[in-house]
Amino acid sequence: MTFSPQLEARFEKLLKSYPPGRQRSAMIPMLMYAQDEIGSVTDELITEVAARTGTTPLQVNEVMSYYSMLHRKPLGKFHVQVCTNISCLLHDGDKLYEHACKKLGIGHKEVTADGQISIEEVECMGACSWAPAIQVNYDFHHHVTPAKLDEILDRLKKKPV
Amino acid sequence: MADLVNLTIDGRAVQVPPQTLVIDAAKTVGIEIPAFCYYEGLSLAAACRMCLVEVEKMPKMMTACTLPVSEGMVVRTETEQVKQARKYTLEFLLTNHPLDCPVCDKGGECELQDMVFRYGAGESRYTEEKVHTPEKQFSPVVFFDAPRCILCFRCVRTCNEGMGVGALGVINRGVVSEIGPNHGDHLECDECGACIDICPVGALTSGIDRYQTRPWEMTHVGTICTHCGDGCKTTLGTRNDRILRGNNRDRSGINGEFLCVKGRYAFDFYDHPERLQAPMVRINGKLEEVSWSKALETVAQKFKDTVASNGSFGVIGSNHTSNEENFYLQKFARQVLKTNNVDHQRTGDVVTLLDSLSGKTSKLGTVADLYQSKAVLVLGADLALEHPLLSYQVRANYRHHQAKVYVVTEKPVREDNYAAAKVRGRDYASLAGKLKAESELVILFDDSYKGADLRQLVEFAESLAIPVKFICLLDYANSRGAVDMGLTPELLPGYTPSGATGLHIDEMLAATLDVLWVVGANPLKGQKKAGFLVVQDLFLTETAQQADVVLPAASAYEKSGTVTNTTGEVQRLTQAVSTMGAKTDLEIMGFLAREMGAAPLLGPWVAETVFAEIRKTVHAYDVPLPVLATGGAAQTLPVNGRIPVDTRLDLVQSDHNGLFASGTLGRYSKVLNSVLENRLSR
Ligand code: SF4
Ligand code: SF4
Ligand code: SF4
Numbered sequence: 072m073t074f075s076p077q078l079e080a081r082f083e084k085l086l087k088s089y090p091p092g093r094q095r096s097a098m099i100p101m102l103m104y105a106q107d108e109i110g111s112v113t114d115e116l117i118t119e120v121a122a123r124t125g126t127t128p129l130q131v132n133e134v135m136s137y138y139s140m141l142h143r144k145p146l147g148k149f150h151v152q153v154c155t156n157i158s159c160l161l162h163d164g165d166k167l168y169e170h171a172c173k174k175l176g177i178g179h180k181e182v183t184a185d186g187q188i189s190i191e192e193v194e195c196m197g198a199c200s201w202a203p204a205i206q207v208n209y210d211f212h213h214h215v216t217p218a219k220l221d222e223i224l225d226r227l228k229k230k231p232v
Numbered sequence: 233m234a235d236l237v238n239l240t241i242d243g244r245a246v247q248v249p250p251q252t253l254v255i256d257a258a259k260t261v262g263i264e265i266p267a268f269c270y271y272e273g274l275s276l277a278a279a280c281r282m283c284l285v286e287v288e289k290m291p292k293m294m295t296a297c298t299l300p301v302s303e304g305m306v307v308r309t310e311t312e313q314v315k316q317a318r319k320y321t322l323e324f325l326l327t328n329h330p331l332d333c334p335v336c337d338k339g340g341e342c343e344l345q346d347m348v349f350r351y352g353a354g355e356s357r358y359t360e361e362k363v364h365t366p367e368k369q370f371s372p373v374v375f376f377d378a379p380r381c382i383l384c385f386r387c388v389r390t391c392n393e394g395m396g397v398g399a400l401g402v403i404n405r406g407v408v409s410e411i412g413p414n415h416g417d418h419l420e421c422d423e424c425g426a427c428i429d430i431c432p433v434g435a436l437t438s439g440i441d442r443y444q445t446r447p448w449e450m451t452h453v454g455t456i457c458t459h460c461g462d463g464c465k466t467t468l469g470t471r472n473d474r475i476l477r478g479n480n481r482d483r484s485g486i487n488g489e490f491l492c493v494k495g496r497y498a499f500d501f502y503d504h505p506e507r508l509q510a511p512m513v514r515i516n517g518k519l520e521e522v523s524w525s526k527a528l529e530t531v532a533q534k535f536k537d538t539v540a541s542n543g544s545f546g547v548i549g550s551n552h553t554s555n556e557e558n559f560y561l562q563k564f565a566r567q568v569l570k571t572n573n574v575d576h577q578r579t580g581d582v583v584t585l586l587d588s589l590s591g592k593t594s595k596l597g598t599v600a601d602l603y604q605s606k607a608v609l610v611l612g613a614d615l616a617l618e619h620p621l622l623s624y625q626v627r628a629n630y631r632h633h634q635a636k637v638y639v640v641t642e643k644p645v646r647e648d649n650y651a652a653a654k655v656r657g658r659d660y661a662s663l664a665g666k667l668k669a670e671s672e673l674v675i676l677f678d679d680s681y682k683g684a685d686l687r688q689l690v691e692f693a694e695s696l697a698i699p700v701k702f703i704c705l706l707d708y709a710n711s712r713g714a715v716d717m718g719l720t721p722e723l724l725p726g727y728t729p730s731g732a733t734g735l736h737i738d739e740m741l742a743a744t745l746d747v748l749w750v751v752g753a754n755p756l757k758g759q760k761k762a763g764f765l766v767v768q769d770l771f772l773t774e775t776a777q778q779a780d781v782v783l784p785a786a787s788a789y790e791k792s793g794t795v796t797n798t799t800g801e802v803q804r805l806t807q808a809v810s811t812m813g814a815k816t817d818l819e820i821m822g823f824l825a826r827e828m829g830a831a832p833l834l835g836p837w838v839a840e841t842v843f844a845e846i847r848k849t850v851h852a853y854d855v856p857l858p859v860l861a862t863g864g865a866a867q868t869l870p871v872n873g874r875i876p877v878d879t880r881l882d883l884v885q886s887d888h889n890g891l892f893a894s895g896t897l898g899r900y901s902k903v904l905n906s907v908l909e910n911r912l913s914r
């Protein structure tokens with residue numbers, strides 16, 4: 072499997088940052104970076120990461136299926152994660168989530184037809200102090216209101232990557 | 233004693249070595265701390281929380297399965313808090329667990345059932361719907377029912393660590409986490425069933441025995457696996473004269489709870505539809521079923537006539553039949569048929585090994601040595617596939633004692649994964665430096681090390697100047713017993729030269745003998761040459777198809793007697809079932825002797841009596857009887873003095889059976905065939 076030179080360089084650095092024989096420790100970051108580049112964790116990627124970390128595809132699958140930020144299916148270019156865990160819930164995070172679903176016409180872990188946006192209901196992201204919070208790719212948005220959410224979504228709909 | 237740790241458990245003083253876990257320390261004074269995920273010999277998981285105990289000065293309850301003892305520790309295992317914790321843990325485990333014990337295959341021997349009975353609450357506060365997923369078939373052997381799984385991870389650990397296969401994993405998280413196979417929706421593994429046996433609940437069940445019986449309806453008979461030469465004890469669960477299950481959960485025998493797919497499941501050949509149940513005599517060119525008396529009479533008459541007319545005999549014995557049968561057969565051949573034309577298929581050069589070790593003591597390794605020795609050297613064999621138990625022992629030795637494992641094989645083998653050094657080819661001498669630094673060594677070698685090569689190996693071992701033991705790898709359940717009992721033209725029982733060497737197996741097949749008598753073997757490849765062919769077997773093998781008389785024989789699971797494994801350890805076979813129409817080879821030979829009027833010469837065809845004679849004749853078998861009587865393994869003694877014969881080295885040839893093969897027998901095992909077909913269909 073081939074990756075971009077940038078990603079290859081990143082992998083190389085990652086694998087070197089653990090003591091010899093502990094290359095399996097690089098598994099999670101490798102999966103995440105590769106997912107960013109190719110859109111999802113494919114069977115091919117699982118086999119590749121297993122080979123590079125000295126593990127079995129089953130072991131990679133154990134890790135990948137444990138972490139919710141790793142996905143087997145491609146997501147939208149912009150992945151909107153709405154927190155509905157306790158602090159956010161108390162600040163109407165659940166309504167926010169429903170609002171987003173209705174507006175985009177998609178549900179949990181679904182992607183809009185143009186492939187631009189996907190949505191996911193998530194548990195606490197550690198942004199409780201600014202609840203309700205959402206996360207778009209790696210960016211946080213705090214104290215989100217339905218109006219603010221509309222604005223964000225409208226922007227994302229048109230935004231090139 | 234200075235280096236013991238003192239602690240108190242439930243008010244009782246306990247003394248144990250440092251690093252002992254509290255759960256094990258409690259066991260030493262008879263206190264049971266309930267546990268699911270803790271399993272002796274496997275890594276610690278602390279996954280189930282069943283073993284919580286109170287420890288003085290510790291703020292919270294601790295998991296006794298991961299807590300090492302310390303001096304002055306005060307542990308309580310029966311407080312109100314502990315009892316509550318157990319109740320809650322069980323209540324949690326039951327939130328999604330189906331409560332259908334009456335139709336669960338594990339009912340009656342389920343650890344969850346027992347724990348809830350002993351420590352659980354009578355009521356649950358859980359009223360929500362249970363998460364349910366349908367049962368999955370991972371392979372012909374392994375079925376998985378996720379809702380029953382209590383996520384103790386014993387299966388994952390035993391497959392990873394015990395078997396070294398790593399075919400099971402934990403997929404997903406939280407309430408939907410479950411056990412997953414290595415190839416998406418199916419398993420590609422050794423099909424050993426270790427995961428199934430170790431599962432405390434009915435989550436993993438086997439395609440072979442599931443839903444056949446309730447466990448308490450079975451009779452359990454401990455006997456020896458009849459497949460490879462390793463000699464595992466297998467406990468057969470029988471009911472109404474049928475074998476329903478094989479396992480070794482009581483950990484008796486040299487194998488502990490280990491069994492490979494053959495020992496655990498491939499007993500099934502015994503009731504294969506093609507099993508012979510009536511004697512057959514060739515009448516007008518066709519094999520016709522006849523009565524036992526008619527068949528025995530025909531053979532006895534032919535034998536008598538041939539002896540009377542000074543005709544020629546050939547006798548070919550088996551690697552599967554008991555020591556008693558082998559002994560009786562060669563005695564029959566030599567004393568009644570007056571021939572030294574006695575042989576069997578040799579699968580390793582035991583003779584040269586014993587000869588080159590004569591005069592030396594403590595040179596023969598046992599199955600237990602492989603778990604204890606500081607270092608092991610594997611020569612030639614693909615151990616994990618051909619000798620599953622021996623390979624398991626070596627792996628466990630590496631895991632538990634960090635044993636150094638050296639591998640010298642032509643092709644890559646599984647032992648490479650943890651070998652201290654591996655060499656491709658045969659150049660074991662290149663390891664001399666490393667081996668000299670070891671404090672002891674066990675060398676295992678296959679059939680490619682024989683004659684001069686083997687003598688050279690023994691010399692090499694001497695030159696290391698450390699204690700070295702040897703294990704000569706042999707194929708079948710009683711390959712070793714066949715040589716020991718003198719099923720060779722050049723050697724009598726106990727390796728005494730026969731004087732006048734008779735024909736070897738290949739010569740017998742090529743010669744036009746008047747009578748060829750084959751007991752439990754399938755040596756004929758082409759057209760038979762002998763005038764009259766008598767075959768005793770379970771099935772109508774290629775050899776039996778050409779016979780003039782076929783006598784249906786009992787399998788190892790249908791007889792008593794003894795067998796000797798590849799490490800020279802004798803163990804007792806115990807009859808588990810009987811198959812209608814078949815007789816043990818010993819009985820068949822006895823009846824033939826009686827028919828011929830030779831019974832007084834050969835003595836009673838009773839296994840115990842024959843074994844007593846073996847003990848008198850063969851010095852090596854002068855082993856402690858109580859050990860055998862209690863189901864143990866007794867190592868045979870080395871041979872006194874040299875063995876001055878020339879061995880036909882070209883006849884020493886292993887079949888190198890892999891995990892799913894077992895010579896002719898394997899072809900009649902439904903489970904082995906289904907595994908192979910399943911592979912081919914992918
Ligand atoms: S049957 Fe044996 S090899 Fe297969 S998954 Fe179970 S423990 Fe592993
Ligand atoms: S399948 Fe059985 S052994 Fe494996 S984790 Fe579940 S309960 Fe434990
Ligand atoms: S290792 Fe050999 S003796 Fe043991 S169960 Fe398997 S085939 Fe039988």
Ligand code: FES
Nearest residue numbers: 154159195196198
């Ligand atoms: S609960 Fe939403 S970020 Fe913590």
Ligand code: FES
Nearest residue numbers: 267269280281297
């Ligand atoms: S036995 Fe201690 S946590 Fe499972």
